[in-house]
Amino acid sequence: MTGIGWFMSIILGGLAGWIAEKVMKADMGLLMNIILGIVGALVANWILVAITGSTLGGWIGQLVVAVIGACLLIFVARLIRGKH
Template structure:
């Protein structure tokens, strides 16, 4: 089933905003939404590879989105430092 498009955008924005606060990243609204949604997608795929499935509910997906967005911010910073 899933969360739906509108709820995914809202959860993604919230997850990206929280991750930007945790990682002390200066990002805007659109970037927060993208970070949260892409972070959740990436981390869900990684978790599924090791046999862990996050429930398709708001709180588990928010946690996965926050962790995934933090992972993306960390990765971007690591790549930017090399350049």
């Protein structure tokens, strides 16, 4: 299975993290946006594969999955810190 590559992972991760930051009204920096986007994509892809057996393909599909995953991570972090 071929992925999108490291460079595109960083670009998509940053974009996904930034979109999630705006959706969730969070205040993160560029590095945290990239980390949230990449880790969010990994988490959301894992959940999607566990539930449906597949994931969304292409850059757009992975961007959508990464945004959803990053939003999920922000939500969980707020629950743990008690900050809504």
